[in-house]
Amino acid sequence: xxxxxxxxxxxxxxxxxxxxxxxxxxxxxxxxxxxxxxxxxxxxxxxxxxxxxxxxxxxxxxxxxxxxxxxxxxxxxxxxxxxxxxxxxxxxxxxxxxxxxxxxxxxxxxxxxxxxxxxxxxxxxxxxx
Amino acid sequence: xxxxxxxxxxxxxxxxxxxxxxxxxxxxxxxxxxxxxxxxxxxxxxxxxxxxxxxxxxxxxxxxxxxxxxxxxxxxxxxxxxxxxxxxxxxxxxxxxxxxxxxxxxxxxxxxxxxxxxxxxxxxxxxxxxxxxxxxxxxxxxxxxxxxxxxxxxxxxxxxxxxxxxxxxxxxxxxxxxxxxxxxxxxxxxxxxxxxxxxxxxxxxxxxxxxxxxxxxxxxxxxxxxxxxxxxxxxxxxxxxxxxxxxxxxxxxxxxxxxxxxxxxxxxxxxxxxxxxxxxxxxxxxxxxxxxxxxxxxxxxxxxxxxxxxxxxxxxxxxxxxxxxxxxxxxxxxxxxxxx
Numbered sequence: 001x002x003x004x005x006x007x008x009x010x011x012x013x014x015x016x017x018x019x020x021x022x023x024x025x026x027x028x029x030x031x032x033x034x035x036x037x038x039x040x041x042x043x044x045x046x047x048x049x050x051x052x053x054x055x056x057x058x059x060x061x062x063x064x065x066x067x068x069x070x071x072x073x074x075x076x077x078x079x080x081x082x083x084x085x086x087x088x089x090x091x092x093x094x095x096x097x098x099x100x101x102x103x104x105x106x107x108x109x110x111x112x113x114x115x116x117x118x119x120x121x122x123x124x125x126x127x128x129x
Numbered sequence: 130x131x132x133x134x135x136x137x138x139x140x141x142x143x144x145x146x147x148x149x150x151x152x153x154x155x156x157x158x159x160x161x162x163x164x165x166x167x168x169x170x171x172x173x174x175x176x177x178x179x180x181x182x183x184x185x186x187x188x189x190x191x192x193x194x195x196x197x198x199x200x201x202x203x204x205x206x207x208x209x210x211x212x213x214x215x216x217x218x219x220x221x222x223x224x225x226x227x228x229x230x231x232x233x234x235x236x237x238x239x240x241x242x243x244x245x246x247x248x249x250x251x252x253x254x255x256x257x258x259x260x261x262x263x264x265x266x267x268x269x270x271x272x273x274x275x276x277x278x279x280x281x282x283x284x285x286x287x288x289x290x291x292x293x294x295x296x297x298x299x300x301x302x303x304x305x306x307x308x309x310x311x312x313x314x315x316x317x318x319x320x321x322x323x324x325x326x327x328x329x330x331x332x333x334x335x336x337x338x339x340x341x342x343x344x345x346x347x348x349x350x351x352x353x354x355x356x357x358x359x360x361x362x363x364x365x366x367x368x369x370x371x372x373x374x375x376x377x378x379x380x381x382x383x384x385x386x387x388x389x390x391x392x393x394x395x396x397x398x399x400x401x402x403x404x405x406x407x408x409x410x411x412x413x414x415x416x417x418x419x420x421x422x423x424x425x426x427x428x429x430x431x432x433x434x435x436x437x438x439x440x441x442x443x444x445x446x447x448x449x450x451x452x453x454x455x456x457x458x459x460x461x462x463x464x465x466x467x468x469x
Contacts, residue, residue, distance in 0.1 A: 101143055103145045125345075
């Protein structure tokens with residue numbers, strides 16, 4: 001896993017300890033605390049994140065669902081070409097999401113409440129092949 | 130919410146299949162995905178034993194997965210095929226040179242011979258040079274016509290019997306809509322065929338005709354197949370983009386929409402070529418290069434002439450798709466897949 005987070009403008013949400021590998025000890029169950037998760041990007045979306053394929057992030061405590069996470073990523077991690085990732089508040093159709101290697105369509109999509117240590121992959125299908 | 134695989138019942142489901150809505154685990158997904166492609170290959174008689182097959186390889190997701198799956202199925206089911214990778218270098222700095230690196234990796238990983246043909250050798254012009262002359266608008270017309278013919282020329286060099294391309298179900302549905310919206314019924318009539326030019330010297334086959342883009346990308350992700358994904362620096366290709374986005378929006382609401390568009394197009398019937406009351410073109414060969422065309426000269430020769438005599442910007446304006454009176458549009462053959 002490459003980690004180019006350090007090339008991003010520094011942001012308090014980005015974990016200071018990079019690379020940050022999730023483990024069970026870090027899994028937090030307290031719904032009110034913030035959680036550290038790993039985001040992966042593929043299918044061309046890396047370009048929106050300074051070519052990072054993977055980022056360890058800690059969103060604020062009130063961000064608990066994937067739906068909220070998506071708008072948070074849009075507002076805090078992406079600096080250009082937002083339209084490749086979202087369409088308004090929703091994820092752009094054609095971007096696949098996997099939660100710990102499971103299709104988010106099997107995990108209640110935007111309603112999924114993530115846990116610390118989760119690995120969430122966003123993969124665009126929109127580029128040519 | 131942990132769901133078990135609807136096929137094996139024991140493993141945790143990882144994929145919701147857009148075709149059926151079924152939730153399946155990784156292993157069952159691989160098996161169903163590969164079996165369905167095998168079924169397309171056999172039910173449409175895409176290959177004959179001993180065929181030399183050139184796989185159109187761009188380094189992108191579709192052709193990378195196609196090369197992987199065809200190699201796999203060729204061994205598993207003993208098709209008896211000789212497989213080759215065939216790439217086209219359009220001469221687009223910062224785009225194709227990067228994606229060709231992915232193809233070179235495929236060549237090594239899948240142990241397949243690779244041939245790269247390039248626009249400069251074939252036409253005397255790279256896309257970088259063409260764009261410097263005609264600008265970014267409509268340069269896709271040149272690139273599409275040239276690429277299609279370049280694949281055929283490369284396949285002839287490989288002494289291939291067939292060209293296999295990675296067009297997937299989403300591409301097919303998109304092309305149906307596009308041809309419909311352009312009133313291009315010659316193309317509409319053949320754009321969903323799994324084999325085109327079956328009786329020609331070089332048929333084109335589409336093993337992914339019924340394969341969803343979502344599943345191709347999931348398959349590549351789980352199998353860790355490396356592909357190149359970026360937008361062509363010259364091609365916003367706005368019109369196709371609208372059709373694509375429209376389909377993706379429909380798919381989000383009703384995933385079967387993509388297959389339904391394909392099935393609908395399969396049911397359309399068209400008058401035979403040369404019919405009196407229609408504009409279905411009759412195919413001939415180009416007087417200069419011998420390539421298939423419905424005109425005296427093929428589109429690639431017309432476009433190359435226009436570049437060489439300085440009228441390219443002019444030809445470009447006249448060759449806007451959608452004008453029924455412009456028969457030269459129909460001669461190009463199947464819709465050329467946009468590289469977005």
